[in-house]
Amino acid sequence: MDGHFTGYASLFGVPDLGRDTVAPGAFAASLARRGPGGVRMLWQHDPAEPIGTWLSLQEDARGLRVTGRLNLAVQRARELDALMRERALDGLSIGFRAVRAVPERGGRRLVTVDLWEVSLVTFPLQPGARIAHAAQPRLTRPLPRLRPFGPMRACA
Secondary structure, three states, X not given: OOOEEEEEEEEEOOOOOOOEEEOOOOOHHHHHHHOHHHOEEEEOOEEEEEEXXXXXXXXXXXXXXXXXXXXXXXXXXXXXXXXXXXXXXXXXXXXXXXXXXXXXXXEEEEEEEEEEEEEEXXXXXXXXXXXXXXXXXXXXXXXXXXXXXXXXXXXX
């Protein structure tokens, strides 16, 4: 188990449960300024619970795609890694400051945001913000070679 995973922390054009809709390009300035190392990986948005690092944060046509690595020297990260592998935990959520937002259909459209952190969460505010892949455990030693019992026989 190496703690690596990928997913989407935010989806463009999809309103979240708070009625915020993120516009494509909203993260561009923040990502250029901070880079992945300047955005924290937290558990449930708790600044006292850092759990790993972001290796990549990129906008694509769908949203904010993230690649991260849990720090398995941290007890909470080991627990989360186990839950992710069992698919018992798969939520992602962004922590940000709205730099530029415009009112839209009972909510707001986030045009520019300052991204502070991306958290692993139990219940994401944007239901589609999910972990897509957690690395599968690797075998620590090779499987033993199997020897045949003898010639195969047909049963009647």
